[in-house]
Amino acid sequence: MPTSAGRERWRLAAAIVVAAVFAAPLWFMLVVSWQAPAAAAAGHAWWPSSLQWTNYTDAWGSTNFARQFVNSLVVALAVTFGQIVTSLMAGYAFARLEFAGRQAIFLVLLSTIIVPFQVLVIPVFIVLTKLGWVNTYWALIVPSLANAFGIFLYTQFFRTIPYELEEAAHLDGATRWQVLWQVLVPLARPATATLFMFTFIAEWNDLFKPLVFTSTKNMRTVQLGLTVFQEQFRVDYALLMAAVVFVTVPSVLLFFAGQKQFVKGIATTGLK
Amino acid sequence: MCRVRRVAGGGSRLVAAAAIALTAVACRGASGRDGVTVVTFWHGMESGVNNRVLETKIGEFNRAHPSIRVEAQVYGAADQLGPKLDAAVAGRTPPDLLWWAPAFFPKYASAGVLRPIDDFVRDDETFDRGDVYDYLWAAGTYKGRLYVTPFSANNLAVYYNRRLFSEAGLTRVPGTWEEFAAAARALTRGGVAGFQIPIGSAEWTVWIWQCFLWQANGELVSPDGRAAFSSEAGVAALDFWRSLLASGAARFSETDAGYKTDDFLAGRVAMVINGPWNYAALRAQRHVEVGAFPLPRRDRAATNIGGESLFLFRSTPERERAAWEFMKFVMGPAFQVDWAIDTGYLPVSKAAASSERYRAYLAEHPFLRVYSDQMAAGRTRPSLPEYPALSATLGKYLEAAMYDKYSSREALARAAADVDRLLTPR
Amino acid sequence: MSSRRDPVSAWLFILPATLLLAVFVIYPILNLAWVSFHDWNILKDEMRFVGLANYRAVVSDGDFRGALGTTVLYVVTTVPIGMAISLALALLLDDRLRAAGLFRTIVFTPVVTSSVAAGIVFVWMLNEDRGVVNAALRWVGLPGPPWLQSTTWALPSVVVMTLWKQAGYNMVLFLAGLQGIPATYYEAAAIDGARPGWQTFRHVTWPQLWPTTFFVLVVSSIQAFRAFEPMYVMTRGGPVGSTTTLVYYIFDKAFRFGNMGQAAAVSVLMLVVVLAVTWLQFRSQERETTGGLG
Helix, strand or coil: CHHHHHHHHHHHHHHCCCCCHHHHHHHHHHHHHHHCCCHHCCCCCCCCCCCCCCHHHHCCCCCCCCHHHHHHHHHHHHHHHHHHHHHHHHHHHHCCCCCCCCHHHHHHHHHHHHCCHHHHHHHHHHHHHHHHCCCCCCHHHHHHCHHHHHHHHHHHHHHHCCCHHHHHHHHCCCCHHHHHHHHHHHHHHHHHHHHHHHHHHHHHHCCHHHHCCCCHHHCCHHHHHHCCCCCCCCCCCCHHHHHHHHHCCCCHHHHHHHHHHHHHCCCCCCCC | CCCCCCCCCCHHHHHHHHHHHHHHHHCCCCCCCCCEEEEEEEEEECCHHHHHHHEEEEHHHHCCCEEEEEEECCCHHHHHHHHHHHHHCCCCCCCCCCCCCCCCHHHHHHHHCCCCHHHHHHHHHCCHHHCCCHHHHHHHHCCCECCEEEEEEEECCEEEEHHHHHHCCCCCCCCCCHHHHHHHHCCCCCCEEEECCCCCCHHHHHHHHHHHHHHHCCCCCCCCCCCCCCCCCHHHHHHHHHHHHHCCCCEECCCCCCCCHHHHHCCCCCEEEEEEHHHHHHHCCCCCCCCECCCCCCCCCCCEEEEEEEEEECCCCCHHHHHHHHHHHHHHHHHHHHHHHCCCCCCCCHHHHCCHHHHHHHCCHHHHHHHHHHHHHECCCCCCHHHHHHHHHHHHHHHHHCCCCCHHHHHHHHHHHHHHHHHCCC | CHHECCCCHHHCCCHHHHHHHHHHHHHHHHHHHCCCCCCCEEECCCCEECHHHHHHHHHCCCCHHHHHHHHHHHHHHHHHHHHHHHHHHHCCCCCCCCCHHHHHHHHHHHHCCCHHHHHHHHHHHCCCCCCHHHHHHHCCCCCCCCCCHHHCCCHHHHHHHHHHHHHHHHHHHHHHHHHCHHHHHHHHHHHHHCHHHHHHHHHHHHHHHHHHHHHHHHHHHHHHHHHHHHHHHHHHCCCCCCCHHHHHHHHHHHCCCCCCCHHHHHHHHHHHHHHCCCHHHHHHHHHHCCCCCC
């Protein structure tokens, strides 16, 4: 039987191999982002032949990325907070309360995940024009404020929490609202961290919704900014990859900072 | 009403940006105050040279026409425009002017959302209709009425790798199909393919194949509105492509991305069919010495005329008139010469094409001369609302035939049957 | 517990989410269902009732059956393989590993990378003569197929790209689930003589992880049925429709062929199929554990 230290060495070796496989395509993107644009037209290379950092500044200057970062940030944060709140409340109800039609409603809500956005885009767009929200933050935020994914996540999560934890609070006379926010929400930190991360990233990466719901330059998000480098019959590879790098960095940093959160988990929050 | 926030002097750029942003949010593209008519103009040119030139020109126009302000917005890649535009039209918020391939306008014309421009063209004394090539007017006509004006033109020719040609001992460029096939075979050696076939089912493949159909004396659609490509000419054109592939002299491009120049510029392919819009990029790179020659002939020479046009959407008489002023400006020789020289597109104005400046320019750039000379053999795609669906159908079967799922004859027959169903009024 | 029967509170709690979803998703879906019985020219805003004609046309369309088949194939490969990979990664990259955070971030970065950029890079890597993959294959003496130009290899290529791009996502879900297993369970198992490794996994980890695993299964399946972007950026649904999934088919019908009525019909069919699959997944879970929703 291998020793514990031996197992850890194997684990490290395996992790390095895995990381290399996952990082390979990312490496190629970096390589292209450093190439001179003319050379990039000839396609990929395995190793950078030049380190043209000006691609990054040129890409940044190609369109109003600063404003686009603001837009993406505003939308992503607003949607994320909105989804967390609406999903927490609904998840609590589905996990803890009984009411007529609970199962049916749950399934109906879940079915909203199934239909992809490309299919719904035109009816939603018409609703938005009637409300006069096209080309505003409302159009990008409100349709995404609730998501059955979050509801499902919290429902499952709350089901794993023993009822005893809330019982004490109930006996102390707490209302359901207080129980939710003061007892369950702190316990749900891993789920909230997960949902925060996923929703923020999904909104940050969304191209189709801003594409159809906005058309003015200053309502653009960073993903739309990336389309600037793809013309009808031509792709500006070097600048595109440089832009991809700086558009992706916030999400990566967010993940790196946040991934500790769901490592902490319930084990430390006093089940015993 | 728009309220413009005044930013106290010396404020940071961030505050200014925020103020502009709030203003933009508050004034949602309305026809403005100060009697300035705002024309929203959607186009797909944002990167590099083309965009800078366009912005400069729009600035020129706005200064010369103080009561009009053209505001350009970029819609990104052309294949992303479809859903965005359809949603905008369905929601009754289309742009005033749109820059797009004329092949797509009949769909919107037949829906009644475009404003016909016959009256503008006819009645405006400052405009000379005869200065623009006739076939470009034909490409903008649907059911006898004119809807779109040409912005710029281009066509298709063959890029070739000069060094590979001389290494293969080819001293002349091919002129006919046979010569082309022979050249492709001679060039296929040492891991290099002679020709790259633009494989896929999208418009890029279809519009190139049409050239070969025309070169074999075929037609896409008959005068009475039925599919005409399932003919001997069609079979010959499709068989020609298949023979190139079968002989090993040709290779497939990336699916639905035959316009990418990666493999050609890496020296892996000796000949590709493409347009003049890559000229600046081709000159900037050092890997390959690029030349161009016209598409090969069989019964006749033919190439497909592309380019973009300006679509005018119905709105208010005042915005429509203002938009027309811009359309006129674009078609004028002054704009056309500058545009052609700066971007490599071809002029739509005869005066521009024959001007001293442009002719001198062509003399220095033989690559573009090839394209310019080919305009005489150019033809345009039929003006049908069903054209996008027709192209998608034909493309599907062309691709299937190239992958040997059907024989050429069968593929074209099936495509023709599907297309006839599309073209029959419901 | 009788105190749990509280319809008023329940409705108040689910109201915000339900209202938003009703307006922005459910209403459009119903709208879509209604459109599916019509022939709709959205530009002219004309609707003509045609009954089941759209459904009949779609079901008899060979391309629809092809898209359905491709989608099913895609789902049954990406979901199990993807879940296995993600679970393995979660187990591998836990806190005992040095610099675990760094490794996790590397695995997760593909998830947040632009699909377009990922598509471009994969197309290069799979290029027949210059791509990395074929270069590696040739180095060990194997032939390198024209991956994305082949009707046989295009879908597997898209599957691999999907696995690469999504692995980190499910890994995170599994990590959250794993961390939720109290240490006491492991201690008790060790006391009972369970050896670390497979035995512990089978008797402690797997059962405790089940709610998470189920969640990942349902969500991954739904995501796989909805797949659109990987095909769009790598192969545009080709060659010859071999990577055309249902959503891609719908997209084409709506925006390339301009047939909104048929696109809506396919959307409704897709919704029914996926709902059925999801419901079956819930039913079988109910039998495994006691009580469905609690």
